[in-house]
Amino acid sequence: MERWRRAWREGGIEALHSTGPANSPTVTDAQFSMLEEELGKGPSAHGFEDERWTLVRVQTVIRRRLRVSLSVATVWRLLKRHGWSWQAPARRALERDEHAVELWKKEVWPRVNGSRRRVGAGSSSRTRPDSP
Secondary structure, three states: OHHHHHHHHHHHHHHHHHOOOOOOOOOOHHHHHHHHHHHHHHHHHHHHOOOOOOOHHHHHHHHHHHOOOOHHHHHHHHHHHHOOOOOOOOOOOOOOOOHHHHHHHHHHHHHHHOOOOOOOOOOOOOOOOOOO
């Protein structure tokens, strides 16, 4: 209260006008580049048990590495502003075996896809055989 009174005495009513939001922490472009490097190392490199990034985990990395304290909402806005999305992973899983995936698509998928029952007359009873 005394701070406001002193400001009013020294600068009049103009000195009481807002100067903007309180000191809100920001992340510079250089800091964000460092953050991207850290996130690229993966969650396990930062002591997390699984390979899943969450906003709280990113918030923790920012606090530890950049020494900046941000709210979860601010972390989300920061990531979104730099083109990050929770919907699309930045890279494929390290464990992915491209050869096995292609083999499955060529050999297994056609069998699975084509194994539907024939359309036609028949019995839905398990005890009665289908009619020829």
